[in-house]
Amino acid sequence: MTKWLLCDNMIEYWNPQIERMPLDELEQIQEERLRHLVDYVYTHSPFYKKRFDEAGVKPEDIKTLEDLQKLPFTYKQDLRDNYPKGMFCVPDTQLVRYHVSSGTTGKPTVVGYTKSDIHEWAKSLGRALTSIGVGRGDVLQVSYGYGLFTGGLGLHYGAEEVGSTVLPISVGNTDKQLELMQDLGTTTLACTPSYFLYMAEEAKDKGIDFQKDTGLKTGIFGAEPWTEEMRKRMEDATGIKAYDVFGTSELSGPLFTECTCQDGIHIWGDQFIVEIIDPETGDTLPEGERGELVITTLTKEALPLIRYRIGDYTILNKQPCECGRTHPRIMRVTGRVDDMLIIRGINVFPGQVESVLMKMPEVGEHFMIHVDRINEMDTMKIQIEMNDEAFSDKVNDIISLEKKVASALKSVLNLSVGVELVEQGTIPRSIGKSKKVIDNRKL
Amino acid sequence: MDEKFIKQISLFAENKPGRLANIASSFKEASVNIRAFTIAEAGDFGIIRMVVDKPEKAHRVLHDAGFTVSETDVLGIQMEDVPGQLATIAEVLGKKGANIDYAYAFVTKTEKAFLIIRVNDLKTAVETLYEEGIPLLDMSDVQSI
Numbered sequence: 219m220t221k222w223l224l225c226d227n228m229i230e231y232w233n234p235q236i237e238r239m240p241l242d243e244l245e246q247i248q249e250e251r252l253r254h255l256v257d258y259v260y261t262h263s264p265f266y267k268k269r270f271d272e273a274g275v276k277p278e279d280i281k282t283l284e285d286l287q288k289l290p291f292t293y294k295q296d297l298r299d300n301y302p303k304g305m306f307c308v309p310d311t312q313l314v315r316y317h318v319s320s321g322t323t324g325k326p327t328v329v330g331y332t333k334s335d336i337h338e339w340a341k342s343l344g345r346a347l348t349s350i351g352v353g354r355g356d357v358l359q360v361s362y363g364y365g366l367f368t369g370g371l372g373l374h375y376g377a378e379e380v381g382s383t384v385l386p387i388s389v390g391n392t393d394k395q396l397e398l399m400q401d402l403g404t405t406t407l408a409c410t411p412s413y414f415l416y417m418a419e420e421a422k423d424k425g426i427d428f429q430k431d432t433g434l435k436t437g438i439f440g441a442e443p444w445t446e447e448m449r450k451r452m453e454d455a456t457g458i459k460a461y462d463v464f465g466t467s468e469l470s471g472p473l474f475t476e477c478t479c480q481d482g483i484h485i486w487g488d489q490f491i492v493e494i495i496d497p498e499t500g501d502t503l504p505e506g507e508r509g510e511l512v513i514t515t516l517t518k519e520a521l522p523l524i525r526y527r528i529g530d531y532t533i534l535n536k537q538p539c540e541c542g543r544t545h546p547r548i549m550r551v552t553g554r555v556d557d558m559l560i561i562r563g564i565n566v567f568p569g570q571v572e573s574v575l576m577k578m579p580e581v582g583e584h585f586m587i588h589v590d591r592i593n594e595m596d597t598m599k600i601q602i603e604m605n606d607e608a609f610s611d612k613v614n615d616i617i618s619l620e621k622k623v624a625s626a627l628k629s630v631l632n633l634s635v636g637v638e639l640v641e642q643g644t645i646p647r648s649i650g651k652s653k654k655v656i657d658n659r660k661l
Numbered sequence: 662m663d664e665k666f667i668k669q670i671s672l673f674a675e676n677k678p679g680r681l682a683n684i685a686s687s688f689k690e691a692s693v694n695i696r697a698f699t700i701a702e703a704g705d706f707g708i709i710r711m712v713v714d715k716p717e718k719a720h721r722v723l724h725d726a727g728f729t730v731s732e733t734d735v736l737g738i739q740m741e742d743v744p745g746q747l748a749t750i751a752e753v754l755g756k757k758g759a760n761i762d763y764a765y766a767f768v769t770k771t772e773k774a775f776l777i778i779r780v781n782d783l784k785t786a787v788e789t790l791y792e793e794g795i796p797l798l799d800m801s802d803v804q805s806i
């Protein structure tokens with residue numbers, strides 16, 4: 219496939235015909251593929267046949283995109299219940315790869331891929347990488363885990379698809395990461411945002427200046443939620459452009475990134491249909507309303523998913539993007555349906571706490587939420603690391619900083635929280651997903 | 662004027678056992694000697710303030726040991742009668758609009774009493790104390806205490 223350079227606005231596209239296609243034409247493709255998909259899963263998967271029959275819906279009932287709402291949802295629990303391959307639609311001889319995600323509860327989930335599934339995955343990321351200006355001549359350091367986790371190999375194939383040079387270093391060994399980054403001229407780094415922050419701290423300690431000592435210009439951060447404020451902090455500290463990447467192993471792995479507009483993540487409509495629903499009622503919500511993300515895969519062969527409940531909270535945006543792409547965007551994920559804490563009846567997401575703290579330069583980005591139940595009353599206390607620059611040696615200054623943080627949190631969360639500043643380095647750093655909550659309530 | 666300032670090292674410490682021992686061993690290794698030392702406690706945390714003979718070195722050693730540490734300019738005064746003189750000093754400074762944020766006293770091996778004060782306006786404080794004939798310590802005095 220060739221890479222196109224459109225001269226009118228100097229924005230590069232991996233596949234301009236598809237990426238700039240008018241929305242109604244795109245929806246026509248979606249409709250055709252959806253009709254084919256329901257036929258395919260009904261005839262190839264006993265699981266889906268049973269599901270459809272129980273819901274009283276036949277493939278021929280699905281004619282338009284609106285009819286999608288008649289179809290039952292699919293859940294992560296379905297993958298666990300049908301472990302390992304009960305939902306697959308192809309014989310084993312068609313499979314070229316497995317990825318397995320270890321569940322913290324119960325059985326792991328297994329995802330199988332046909333040759334075409336691997337290629338569709340690489341194509342999706344190829345478009346995404348092009349949309350952030352990564353392509354031939356770029357060195358992409360993949361600091362996601364390789365192996366059963368989809369992060370490493372996903373970015374790897376996407377980068378090779380667009381002709382970038384991959385440095386498949388995987389996660390960990392930060393000294394080596396920084397050394398090779400300098401020696402091999404890494405231009406693009408893909409890892410979790412918490413690992414990048416850790417790397418930046420280590421670099422600072424070693425006297426490495428990202429702007430002067432490396433060629434790094436782009437970061438692709440995901441696999442855990444992060445915020446707009448964190449983006450600003452990372453970009454200001456290192457001079458790179460930071461982009462959000464989205465995907466889950468059940469859908470293949472990391473699939474989509476923001477474009478250079480940094481205003482939402484394009485979900486390729488010829489490959490996936492996005493819906494936003496009310497997680498309580500299951501009703502589809504109008505464009506622009508925040509709800510749970512639900513995705514239907516249109517081109518997957520081995521493990522197609524119908525109305526799969528992703529469990530992330532986000533907003534759908536179908537307005538044309540300034541980059542010229544017409545494919546719908548989802549806004550930054552603000553939390554997980556299952557990460558949500560209910561404190562005295564109020565819904566709290568760790569991401570909300572993070573976004574308040576990121577707006578306050580006096581405190582560091584490392585925090586931990588402690589939830590407890592004292593005398594039948596839920597309490598929430600947030601420990602935040604003291605920041606070197608903001609440290610005053612007057613007791614009152616520290617107490618008033620704690621009060622300031624508490625009142626900023628209260629105004630966002632509608633909840634009184636305790637704030638405790640703690641010494642630097644006392645909140646555990648994690649290389650994978652950051653654990654931000656310790657819930658000690660015995661329910 | 663700033664030769665009359667004394668560099669005080671302050672550090673943020675949670676009230677956890679072992680932190681003080683940690684500081685002491687870091688200093689011992691770096692042969693930094695503590696001249697004056699106080700802890701301001703407030704609930705979950707405390708601020709440790711100290712005057713040492715080698716402030717730059719002490720700062721570096723504590724920072725490398727992972728402490729949140731800062732350097733503050735304070736004033737040092739040798740005194741005969743601590744409570745009485747503290748009141749006098751607060752009064753003369755107050756008249757000129759220089760307020761004492763905090764003060765702590767310590768006694769040396771030679772049984773001389775010293776007072777460390779942090780004020781919101783160093784320049785005015787130094788001038789005022791000079792006019793009042795109250796002599797201030799400087800860093801070389803601290804090193805030789």
Ligand SMILES: [Zn+2]
Pocket residue numbers: 477478479484539540541542543
């Ligand atoms: Zn765009």
